[in-house]
Amino acid sequence: MTAGNSQSRLDDENYPAYTMGRAAEILGATPAFLRALGEARLITPLRSEGGHRRYSRYQLKIAARARELVDRGTPVEAACRIxxxxxxxxxxxxxxxxxxxxxxxxxxxxA
Known part of the structure; x- marks a missing residue:
């Protein structure tokens, strides 16, 4: 992997750089919350070669918005639809x- 290729991945908001644990930590949520967003089809994480979920910055942005709504009392399914x-x-x-x-x-x- 070249340094340029590595840098472009860091700049790509769609690159699946975050593990489920790290994504949950960033959001201040649980892995179960992330799984619920996946079940509601709000975000679909990519899978690593080992089958582990990986999330992009863009997906975390969407998940953070859903988390705001849930924190205000909106059910997860409704938050995802919103x-x-x-x-x-x-x-x-x-x-x-x-x-x-x-x-x-x-x-x-x-004219």
């Missing part, structure tokens, strides 16, 4: 903004 809907809304807003910008650019070019 996070999924928030993500879908954010994506739809991004696409709409791109479409609006492209439409405005065409109007300016046609």
């Amino acid at each position: 996070v999924i809907l928030e993500d879908q809304l954010e994506e739809a807003q991004r696409v709409n903004e791109e479409h609006r910008t492209a439409t405005e650019s065409r109007r300016t070019a046609d």
